[in-house]
Amino acid sequence: MDNRWYAHWRHVFKLDPEKEIDDATLDAICLSGTDAILLGGSSGVTFDNTVDLLARVRRYSVDCALEVSTLDGAVPGFDGYFVPFVMNTKNADWLMLKQLEGLQQYGAFVPWEATAASGYIVLNEQSTAAKVSEAEANLSSQDVLPYVWLTDRLLHMPVLYIEYSGRFGDMSLLARVAAELDQAQLFYGGGIDSADKAAQAAKHADTVVVGNVVYDNLQAAISTVQAVKRMV
């Protein structure tokens, strides 16, 4: 079951439990007006660093969800959970088998009403996510469409995530994907490090995810919130 508890999210900050973040930065991020804090990373995510960051974000009233990307990092107590599936890999581990193992281990504890599958299309070959998952990331706008149809129209995944982690993506491809969607909520993430890039992504994506710039340039990160909200 998925009642889209995240349907109203327009702007999201993604924090990586593996990375250090000081209290002042976390305060600014959680009070920025963003719709949610999503914890996730493609490597080095453990139970301990996830619990630690969750406890710190819990001081604020902002929604806090977990993108479960390692078996060790499945932690109770979040407002919601996303389970990623990499659609553009031929390695069955990242397409389905890791997720199956997760359910074999934790299935009895999953809050189904607050858990959603996210169909990832990973498009930056240089990203950790692409390398870890062996994604076939070099796709044109035309190549990407069958993955979109598979994710949205055949499998009815509630979230389709266009992932350029670390690099700003092709906005014409994003527009093409948006135009093809029947029911999935379109998440975009990758390389947003300014208000202008955030606004460009918000033209097409339902939900804009901002990650690395939080650690590189806090003011630029904060500026993305209003840029996305202005597009509503």
Ligand SMILES: CC(C)=CCC/C(C)=C/CC/C(C)=C/CC/C(C)=C/CC/C(C)=C/CC/C(C)=C/CC/C(C)=C/COP(=O)(O)OP(=O)(O)O
């Ligand atoms: C105990 C309890 C209450 C559990 C409930 C939680 C729950 C729903 C558990 C379900 C268990 C389950 C199904 C677990 C699955 C675990 C798992 C290993 C899934 C596979 C995930 C996956 C496909 C990983 C590949 C990489 C990827 C796409 C990660 C997504 C996140 C991402 C892209 C982050 C960006 O990473 P970053 O580190 O920033 O990368 P860059 O360096 O490139 O920027």
Ligand SMILES: O=P(O)(O)OC[C@@H](O)CO
């Ligand atoms: O870190 P950046 O490049 O902002 O990407 C955000 C997010 O899509 C990563 O999973």
Ligand SMILES: [Mg+2]
């Ligand atoms: Mg990152």
